[in-house]
Amino acid sequence: MAGFPADDGDPVDVLRELLGAAGARPLTEPPLWPSDVADDATPVEFSVAFDESGDRAVRILGETIPQNPGHAANIHAAKRFLTHMAQRFDLRLDRFQAVEDLFLTERPQGKFALWFSVILRPGRAPALKVYFNPQVRGEHAAPGLVAEGLRRLGLSDAYETVTEHALLRGAADRFSFFALDLDDGPLSRVKLYISHDSAESGTVERAAGAVAGVNPLLVREFLTAAGGGTGPYAGRPLISSYSFVEADAGRPGNYSLYLPIRDYVPDDAAARERVLAHFARAGLPAAELDRAIAAVTDRPMAAGVGLIAHVSLRLGRFGTGTTVYLSSEAYAVAAPRTRVGAAASL
Structure with missing residues (x-):
């Protein structure tokens, strides 16, 4: 399809x-490591980005797992992968090296230390993004790590922008990812992700307002169609992200909202219908969604929940569109639910 x-x-x-x-381990054997990339511990998740311009991209989120995994061993394996990719595809590592001592420790806390996103577009070399865990030294240390990371990357003003718009509810709003594009293009981004526990639409509408030219009502329309209501979303949290480039001196150029749709539907048939409702509103082709699903599984959509794990909305001058995230369900298919932790006004 791509x-x-x-x-x-x-x-x-x-x-x-x-x-x-x-990758070489038989699926008849249990996972080597309890990766948090996917619900069944599979260390990979696929997604398809549907750009408003008509462009498409396939993305792969993954965690590198060594033969004898552990917190330190996983970091070392990830860095070996990164070094090889940088040599093969001429990636830019200076920004990674500027902040790696902040986020990579031999005794990391939390569910991960270093993940990668591989972005694949026809006719182009793969692009790579790295994800650090802001809570790798404990939740209390996350704000300081993020602030220092931004300072080292020439984006000190970005921290204030994020706190003013997306960190207004105490412990209910927290940093969840610190990500870097590994290329030297003018739109090479630093991305900050904030999780919003039990958030209503107003929380993320306010967050979206940090980006000039973004209409926060589009966020409400997205949640109404794909999420089924305006909240509160009391299951897995809604996640905001901001994209910054150095030339903009801390002003975000894009806002994205990630909806963990699998927590708010009884099964994937319902998730598909929700996503299609958003596609219809956004003018995106339903057939391409179904082709993406068929590339991952042939099981009936009503036979499980979690294949369609997330759906996200991107808004701003770096590109507008929708991304659908698909689990491989390599190790397990979650059974459908009879009750759903639904958002209000469903």
């Missing part, structure tokens, strides 16, 4: 290296 030529071996090669030892 138009990759049959002789393009880069996507498969990169995926194989990204997964490390986990």
Whole structure:
């Protein structure tokens, strides 16, 4: 569906290296490591970005797992993967190196230390993004790590922008990811992600307002269609993200909202209908969503929940669109629910 030529071996090669030892492990054996990338501990998740311009991209979120995994061993394996990718695709590592001592420790806390997103577009070399865990030294240390990371990257003013718009409810709003694009283009981004526990639409509408030119009502329309209501979303949290580039001196160019749709539907048939409701509003093609789903599974949509894990809305001058995140369900399919932790006004 994304138009990759049959002789393009880069996507498969990169995926194989990204997964490390986990990629060669038979699915009849349990996971090597309890990765938090997917609900069933599979260390990979696929997504398709549907840009308003008509462009498409396939993305792979993954965690590199060594043969003998552990917190320190996983970090070392991830850095080996990163070094090889940088040599192969001429990636930019100076910004990674500027902040790695903040976020990479031999005794990390939390569910991960270093993840990668591989972005694949036909006719282009793979692009890479790294995700650090702001809570890797404990939840209390996250604000300081984020502030220092932004300062080192020439984006000191970004911290104040985020706190003024997205960190207004105490412990209910918290930093969840600190991400970097690894290229040297003019739109190479630093991205900050904030989780919003039990948030209503107003919380993320206010967060979206930090980006000039973004209409926060589009966030409400997205939640109404894909989430089924305006909240509160009391299951897995809504997540905001901001994209910053150095030339903008701390002013975000894009806002994204991530809805963990699997927590707010009884099964994937319902999730698909919700996503299609948003697609209809946004003018996106339903057939392409179904082609993406068919590329991952042939099971009936009503037979489980979690295949469609997230759906996100992107708004701003760096590009507007929707991304649908699909679990491989390599190790398990979650059973449908009879009761749902529904958002208000469903």
